[in-house]
Amino acid sequence: MPHFVYMLRCAGNRIYTGYAVDVEARFEQHKSGKGAKFTKAFPPECILRKFELPSYEQALRLEARIKKLAREQKELLAGGDDAIAAELLAGLNETLEEKSARERKERRAVKTCNKTAKTCDEKAKTCDKTVKTCEKKLRDKRKRLKESVQDA
Known part of the structure; x- marks a missing residue:
């Protein structure tokens, strides 16, 4: 089963990053106000970008990496900057033994x-x-x- 990390454009030109198995369904939850606190305060407008990953662990690692980015980098990534994407995706497959x-x-x-x-x-x-x-x-x-x- 694929796992996704997605980026949403929200009210006030803000970007929200999250994890889901079904991005479209999760987007609808956010739009209806049943998603995260952030998207209740800043309703989502559209899906900017999504990344498909083979495991839950990799998806959560990528989500954490994206959330640590500066706003300018998030904007570039959401706009399709593959150099930033490649840098973020590098090392996600690393096992705990390899990391140690x-x-x-x-x-x-x-x-x-x-x-x-x-x-x-x-x-x-x-x-x-x-x-x-x-x-x-x-x-x-x-x-x-x-x-x-x-x-x-």
């Missing part, structure tokens, strides 16, 4: 990066100490040279 493996890999990469940064910081401190030591030796040498010139 990807997150572990990302954490390891961050940990490695942090270790590298720490090593670089330590090297920079050592370098700073070396520079300070050299500067001190140079000052001392100049001072001794100046004193020897004055003594002569």
Whole structure:
């Protein structure tokens, strides 16, 4: 059974995003005032776009992703921007195991990066100490040279 995520144009030029198995029936519910609180306050005018997905979980993930978009991105998506759609649909098929493996890999990469940064910081401190030591030796040498010139 297919699952759908849909986008509606509502009163006040607002966009509503929802999930349904039957988008047209759900749209009629929204129009009759029996849908979501949002569509009671801002009655729907038309269906802007709908996405068919093979599973309930994927549909809910897509709905959540769309709801997090900025208004401008929602407008582009509703208008048929396939680049945004492709970006949103990417990774929806990821299983929990794949997601866990990807997150572990990302954490390891961050940990490695942090270790590298720490090593670089330590090297920079050592370098700073070396520079300070050299500067001190140079000052001392100049001072001794100046004193020897004055003594002569």
